[in-house]
Amino acid sequence: MGSTKDAVQEKPAPKTQSRRDFLKVTGVGLATAFAAAALGCISVDTRDGRKVKVWRTASGAIIHDPNLCVGCRRCETACTVRNDGKGSAYISRIKVARNFNYGPNGVTAAYAVADGQHGNFRLVGETCRQCSHPACGEACPVGAISADKKTGARVVDTKRCVGCGACEDACPWGMATLDPETRKSTKCLLCDGDPSCVKTCPTGALAFYPWEEAEALLFGTDAVSGASA
Amino acid sequence: MNEAEARLSRIAAIIQEASEEKRLCPLSELAGRLNDNSQGFADTKALLAESAPEEIKVMRGKADDYYFMEALMTEAYAIHLFRLAERNLLRLIAETTRDESRIYPRPTLLAGFLQQPFLISQKDLNNAVDKMLGSRDYSDIKLVSASNGDKFLYSEKHLNPNHAQALAEWAAVGEKENP
Amino acid sequence: MSTTYGYTGKVLRIDLGSGEVWTEDTFKYKDFIGGEGIGYKILWDEVPAGTHPFDPENKITFGAGPLCGTGVPCSGRTTIISLLPTSPHHGAGSSHMGGYFSVEMKYAGYDSIVLEGKSPKPVWIRIEDDKVTIEDARWIWGKGIFDTMAMISSQMGKEAQVAAIGPAGENQLNMSVIRTGTSHSAGGHGGVMGSKNVKAIGIRGTGSVKVADPKAVMELNTLMDQIIGANNQMVAPSHPAPWAEYYSPSSRWTGKPGLFWGAANPPVETGECYPEDVHSIGKRTQKAVFDLGLGAEKYTVRMGGCAHCPIRCHSQLKVPQLEKYGMDPYVSNTCMGYASPRGVMFKGIKEFDGNGEDSSIVGTAIGATLADDLGMWCNYGQIGRDVKWFYEKGVFKRVLPAEEYASIPWHLLEKGDPRFLIDFYNRVAHKQGEIAHIADGAAWIAKRWGLGDDYWDAKENKLWTRGGYPVHHSNESAGQVGALISCFSNRDAQNHTHQNFIGSQLPINIQKDVAAELFGSPDALDAPSKYTRMNEYKARFVKWSLIRGRLHDSLTLCNWMWPMHFSPLKSRNYRGDLSLEAKYMTAVTGEAISPEQLDRNAERIVTLLRALNVRSMATTDLRHAHDAVNKWIVTPDKDKEGKVIPQFTPGTIQMEQADMDLGLGMVYKQFGWDEKTGAPTKSTLLELGLGNVAADLEASGLIPA
Known part of the structure; x- marks a missing residue:
């Protein structure tokens, strides 16, 4: 191996740059936050009279490593067969297909050397960040998205979901997706703490990280996840 | 836990550690790690012989005895390591060749001995093969070359020359042209 | 709906x-x-x-x-x-x-x-x-x-x-x-x-494929994790490994400690690839070093492949030298995609600037990219053998106009300069000149260029029948089994059912045991290059292989991986599971189907293709018109002294005409086709529910007497 081995770059150690600032909301004490953690999500009144939602932190998030991903997309069907009883790329809660050919930026004149299978082979899969202040949940007009009691994942209650698509419009990462067949929102629910996509990945490119590490990998300055694009 | 049990569990831990590191655990190493004196050495050996758990396997060599955990290492792999540990290159190469000529059957690619787990140097390999081909003990071992220059050994006990030649040619050349 | x-x-x-x-x-x-x-x-x-x-x-x-x-x-x-x-x-x-x-x-x-x-x-x-x-x-x-x-x-x-x-x-x-x-x-x-x-x-597509029993599918996927091997369903590694009882340097299970995807950033070690570890299945097959040699390790960005397949058999390379040739450095391919341009450069490959210790990889990558961009097919490697034959035997000189012949940079071919490939592939793909007819295919080019028996019967040309297609896991793969399988298609057989079986890399005794379980006798399978004469069990093996090939191409599963004859696990006694296709069908569609029923449906497809051949050849006598092999296959080899090496002695894989004739009849019988001609009989067509086919053929007088 010689030269390539010498050139091994160490994977940067996760550096936590916490954006978990919800405790700083004026008027919300620690006790309230703990209550939120237990209940998933509650609304509290701020000192200046606004109503804000306080979300329990997710237990963690799934991170995709573009350097290890071989693009088999078994994760997508692992997700949807388990959670929807069907194979589908479009509603998969992990998105590999959409950046597969030409990377996150899509086709350019320089496609042959840009990200993607048709370029430099770098596959940028995208996963739900289980955001501290989930735009999907904040936007839902019927309160159908809440933090799961066990995992803290921001999950959709399909019984309450009215299929309006507000979550899809709100998510800055393009993860929440309205299933065109059921008119219900789909987003990552962490499979009750044992994510099906992670279990299926044949190269270990997908891993579930506890929140502190996940946050660093997704949002830190040394973010390694392709999802940080 | 009595003293013998404690000792055995310590021994098992050392053997397991070696197997995890993909190597055999010689009795001499065990004794060293346990700070055995000569009596202790004999005791350890006896203890293992009498009450070693099922998953600990032993291979008895000329110079030493070698232990491994079957759950972590197959006997087939342990045999390679055993032959290496016994430091008899000619025997290592010949026995490996005989096994493969018999089991699969196939001639044995000489360059394979340069790789893990053998890691024999090219010079040592050349010397060993030269010696082997002139030795009465190894008169069944023959050399065959494919048209691309790849060299193979086979045992005439299990493969006839035409058969070995055909298999060598296929492995070295044919297979690559017909993927 | x-x-x-x-x-x-x-x-x-x-x-x-x-x-x-x-x-x-x-x-x-x-x-x-x-x-x-x-x-x-x-x-x-x-x-x-x-x-x-x-x-x-x-x-x-x-x-x-x-x-x-x-x-x-x-x-x-x-x-x-x-x-x-x-x-x-x-x-x-x-x-x-x-x-x-x-x-x-x-x-x-x-x-x-x-x-x-x-x-x-x-x-x-x-x-x-x-x-x-x-x-x-x-x-x-x-x-x-x-x-x-x-x-x-x-x-x-x-x-x-x-x-x-x-x-x-x-x-x-x-x-x-x-x-x-x-x-x-x-x-x-x-x-x-x-x-x-x-x-x-x-x-x-933003829709989906619905699954009747998701839980069952997931359980079967877990079972598959215990059975799936490496590329071509090889279940033993290429090197002695602490977890493995067996190994074989021919194995595509190449992943091991110290072997990397060297051009990944940072490089990715393929590692030990324990068979129980789901998360290294995709690293088992480091295909670049298998296809291109160890020198390809440093160019390997990663492996790739197809949707929903954990086995990644296409290597994705960054070969910076390609930029010297005005090409982008990223190359993706596998197997024959790499091998066929190497075949065209039959005098070897040596880079023009003399820098190329990896000339062969560079030239191969150039050829693979060009053929893929221009959309050329190699007829399973035939194009290289044809270039060699036509060049060395003076066919090009005879049939190309002098001006055209002179315009072709043969000196680059002679020197091994891969720029020859750029000229050659572009000429042919753009149909420039007579040389482009090399892409008509062997059967047509033989007519056009007046190629005789010497072309068809040369062993080095590897042409299987006058149908113009070459060997593809033919007599070298389980003797008559591969040889007979190659007789039933209109192109290279593209059947891996038998190839994956013999390619498991397990010892012959284990393979023979499984052959006995499947076909009734260990004699269904001969050891490589140590063949015995045709027997009934080999005919069953042929039938099995053809049926599962059609089954997979219809389900659609990859016949380069399926069926699952073997497993890498000793705890499973190295047995795979040959009812997995039916189990998956049952779980996915919600309609219970047995392996026998499913195979029967695939048998219908085999016989339908057979009927299509009767119709397009307008004869029932497929034995002679379609299935007859070229002479080189049934001609014994000679040793260095010119002495004949008889068939069915160790070391030769040559077939024998009478044995092949017998074998064809046995296979026809297995399928219920007419044993004399090989055409489907009316009763077999009716039993398979192909009544309209029987009626059409009868109306054209194409039902065997």
């Missing part, structure tokens, strides 16, 4: 002449499973005998099966079915591509797409779920496939999956491909697309 499981329930039909687009119910084809089976059924029912592959009356089917799109391991392939231009009787045949096309097609709502007629002008087909349009293609006509895909994706969105032809297909070369992704080529049908004026199909 009620919910359908596995099947989307719709076949998309497009008449390019009228521009009409419609769908029909898939379930009317259910007896033919899907993919290849539906394609042959359509050819039988709708394409009359005597149709030229490039006639508007020919139809071409892009087929997927009920398992495609569900995440069943190795279920990403597309089977393309049409008449084959390389075949001297324009017989029916399938070409296959991996990638992600068929999955997208199913998510758009279609089990198959059938094109018929001919568009008056170049078009491409745009499919976005149920919206199907025929679009002007003049802006992409003439482009290479890579640019074509990018340009179509710029219109449809980056998620689109595209299947396209290059200049070779546009120019209706018999030997041209339809390609999807960066390296998934279906060889043989590019010209059919070109003849219909169709440059490409782009698909975007």
